[in-house]
Structures are given as C-alpha cells and as structure tokens.
Amino acid sequence: MMAAPGDIEDLIGLMARLPGLGPRSARRAVLHLLKKRGPLMAPLAQAMAHVALSARDCVTCGNIGTDDQCPICADPARANGEICVVADVSDLWAMERGGAFRGRYHVLGGTLSALDGLGPEELRIPRLVARVSEEGTREVILALAATVDGQTTAHYIADALAGSGAQISTLAQGVPVGGELDYLDDGTIGAALRARRQV
Amino acid sequence: MMAAPGDIEDLIGLMARLPGLGPRSARRAVLHLLKKRGPLMAPLAQAMAHVALSARDCVTCGNIGTDDQCPICADPARANGEICVVADVSDLWAMERGGAFRGRYHVLGGTLSALDGLGPEELRIPRLVARVSEEGTREVILALAATVDGQTTAHYIADALAGSGAQISTLAQGVPVGGELDYLDDGTIGAALRARRQV
Numbered sequence: 179m180m181a182a183p184g185d186i187e188d189l190i191g192l193m194a195r196l197p198g199l200g201p202r203s204a205r206r207a208v209l210h211l212l213k214k215r216g217p218l219m220a221p222l223a224q225a226m227a228h229v230a231l232s233a234r235d236c237v238t239c240g241n242i243g244t245d246d247q248c249p250i251c252a253d254p255a256r257a258n259g260e261i262c263v264v265a266d267v268s269d270l271w272a273m274e275r276g277g278a279f280r281g282r283y284h285v286l287g288g289t290l291s292a293l294d295g296l297g298p299e300e301l302r303i304p305r306l307v308a309r310v311s312e313e314g315t316r317e318v319i320l321a322l323a324a325t326v327d328g329q330t331t332a333h334y335i336a337d338a339l340a341g342s343g344a345q346i347s348t349l350a351q352g353v354p355v356g357g358e359l360d361y362l363d364d365g366t367i368g369a370a371l372r373a374r375r376q377v
Numbered sequence: 378m379m380a381a382p383g384d385i386e387d388l389i390g391l392m393a394r395l396p397g398l399g400p401r402s403a404r405r406a407v408l409h410l411l412k413k414r415g416p417l418m419a420p421l422a423q424a425m426a427h428v429a430l431s432a433r434d435c436v437t438c439g440n441i442g443t444d445d446q447c448p449i450c451a452d453p454a455r456a457n458g459e460i461c462v463v464a465d466v467s468d469l470w471a472m473e474r475g476g477a478f479r480g481r482y483h484v485l486g487g488t489l490s491a492l493d494g495l496g497p498e499e500l501r502i503p504r505l506v507a508r509v510s511e512e513g514t515r516e517v518i519l520a521l522a523a524t525v526d527g528q529t530t531a532h533y534i535a536d537a538l539a540g541s542g543a544q545i546s547t548l549a550q551g552v553p554v555g556g557e558l559d560y561l562d563d564g565t566i567g568a569a570l571r572a573r574r575q576v
C-alpha cells in the first residue's frame with residue numbers, strides 16, 4: 179500500500195528523477211519540504227515554475243538565460259574578440275565562477291560521440307564556424323575536458339576553424355593550484371613536466 | 378561574479394536547502410531541470426505548488442495529508458482500538474510500507490529533548506492521552522527509536538497513560554530479518570538473546 183497520499187507520492191517520484199537523489203533521499207527531501215511548507219516549499223515551487231517558463235537557450239552561444247540572448251552575449255563589454263568553447267553550460271558556469279575570462283562563450287552541448295549519436299551538427303559546430311567569421315573573432319579557446327571525447331572534439335574544431343584566421347588555443351595542463359604532487363596521477367605530472375616554464 | 382542569471386541562482390539557493398543536496402549538487406540538479414524544462418521541471422514545479430497548497434497536518438494524529446483528517450484517520454476500517462505512536466511522519470510511512478499494522482497512528486513530531494526545547498506539549502502527548510480515553514483505545518504500541526531520547530519518550534508516555542486502562546507495548550528488539558549475526562552490534566545480539574523464544 180501507499181505510505182503517503184497520491185499527490186505527495188507523485189511529487190516524490192518526480193524529485194527522485196533529479197541527479198544525486200534516489201527514491202529514499204527524494205522521500206526525505208519531500209518530507210523536509212512538507213515540514214517547511216511556508217518558508218521553503220512554496221517559494222521553491224514558485225521559483226521553479228518561474229524559471230521553467232522564462233529560461234531559454236541563448237540563440238547565439240547556447241548558454242541558458244531568461245532572454246533570447248544570454249547576459250554575456252548581450253553585454254557589449256564582453257565583445258573582446260575571444261570565444262571560449264565549452265562542452266556544457268555547467269562548464270561555462272565554472273569558468274564564470276573563476277572570473278578570469280572576459281570574452282564570450284560557445285556551448286557545444288556535449289562532445290563528439292558516435293556512441294551517443296552526437297555529431298558536429300548536434301554540437302553547434304557549424305554555428306561556431308559561422309560566428310567566428312561573422313564576429314571577426316581573434317582567438318578561440320578550447321576549454322574541453324582532457325578525455326578522449328573532449329580531445330577528439332577539440333581536434334575536430336581546430337580543423338574546422340583552420341582557414342578562419344582565428345588563433346586556436348587550449349587550456350594549459352599541469353599541477354592544479356594547491357595540488358600536491360603525491361596525489362596527482364602520472365598523466366598530469368607528465369603533462370606538467372613537458373609544459374614546464376623557466377622561472 | 379554570478380555564473381547564472383539571478384532567477385536561476387535563486388532557484389539553486391533554495392534547492393541547496395534540501396537535505397542531501399549541497400551547493401554543488403543543487404547546481405547540478407537545477408542544470409538537469411533546465412535541460413528538461415518541459416518533461417520534468419514544469420511538472421515538478423506544478424506538483425510542488427499543488428502539494429504546498431493542499432498539504433496539512435491531520436487534526437487527529439499529526440500525519441500529513443491533503444484533508445483535515447488524513448486517509449488513515451478517515452478510514453473507519455482502521456478504528457480497531459490500536460494506536461501506534463511514532464516520532465515522525467517518515468516513521469509512519471515506513472510502518473505503512475510494511476503494511477503489517479492495521480490500526481491508527483499518533484505522530485509526536487519528535488522525541489522529548491531538553492536540548493531542542495521539545496517537551497510533552499510540543500509532542501502532542503496531552504492530545505494522545507485525550508485520544509486514548511475518547512476513542513476507548515485497547516492498545517498503544519510505542520514504535521520509537523531504540524535511542525536514549527526515544528526510550529525516555531516511551532517511558533514518559535507509558536507513565537502518562539498508566540491510568541487509562543489501555544495496554545502499552547513496544548516493538549520487539551532482535552535480529553533483523555535477513556540480518557547476519559556477524560554484522561550485528563553487541564547490543565542487538567544481547568537484546569535478541571534475552572528475548573529468545575522457544576521453538
């Protein structure tokens with residue numbers, strides 16, 4: 179038999195589909211919400227409904243915002259001739275948290291993957307090539323994961339942009355800030371050694 | 378600087394207040410919702426708003442339902458003279474999932490705790506005493522945790538109901554079904570030994 183009324187069980191079922199929550203933790207989260215109906219559940223439902231209605235993919239870069247153009251594409255101060263290519267919106271958010279990059283982005287929406295049926299068309303790569311020539315981009319920075327799929331995608335984009343006149347670069351590989359050598363994998367230590375700088 | 382537009386950051390902040398989600402996993406959950414705005418985010422927001430508006434504490438037992446009386450208190454078939462006392466709605470749900478109990482519940486909303494300022498009044502204990510005499514309850518089953526606070530609460534309730542004529546019982550302690558002795562704590566093994574039954 180059902181433990182909670184149907185409406186509440188439905189809510190638990192939907193919550194359980196979030197990443198990081200299973201059936202048990204969704205039940206616990208909903209119970210917490212039920213105990214804080216006024217201060218938390220009502221505002222959360224309202225914020226979620228509002229974002230569900232207003233959020234849209236930026237027509238230029240693929241970032242998620244609440245207008246046709248995301249705040250970064252709409253900001254003229256960020257038209258500095260640099261485009262940073264990322265696989266996912268979460269990578270864009272991570273770059274923005276760092277605050278080191280002052281140009282614009284291009285969100286691929288994944289990396290090339292024959293297994294998942296993700297080809298260049300699905301990844302907005304033709305759109306990137308068009309942008310680079312339209313916007314007269316000086317430099318394209320490939321901020322893709324150091325995985326096989328990520329590096330395959332980086333090579334493909336570098337080839338596609340070969341005749342564009344834009345400089346292509348990738349993020350440096352090396353020891354993370356605060357990272358201890360003892361805990362680093364051999365691949366990272368090797369990459370950091372090959373890319374060593376004179377002090 | 379902010380990574381996502383303000384509305385989305387607000388939503389992440391609210392999601393991060395759920396148990397089991399921190400700032401990072403809330404960000405990941407919201408990103409997942411943003412990618413599934415139609416199939417998941419909109420229905421979840423609607424279900425949450427609906428439950429936030431319709432959920433209420435049962436006036437009789439403290440269970441959470443969508444009417445003044447919860448489905449269990451409203452079901453005449455469950456008026457069998459037994460009341461099972463639980464600390465929390467989650468315990469009631471766990472009992473109902475088992476499906477072994479066919480009586481009604483009384484949800485305390487916690488256990489006696491001087492530290493948290495939870496006294497008998499906060500825990501609906503006077504309401505329980507009144508119910509037992511009003512409903513002519515035959516048996517009160519104390520399904521409270523085998524912790525110091527849980528057992529203190531059980532003793533307090535047993536004292537408060539001493540003159541009511543109702544029989545007071547507690548859940549049996551022993552080896553869990555499917556439990557291997559090797560993995561059980563000494564306290565449980567001791568309790569199971571003391572409560573051994575002849576076969």
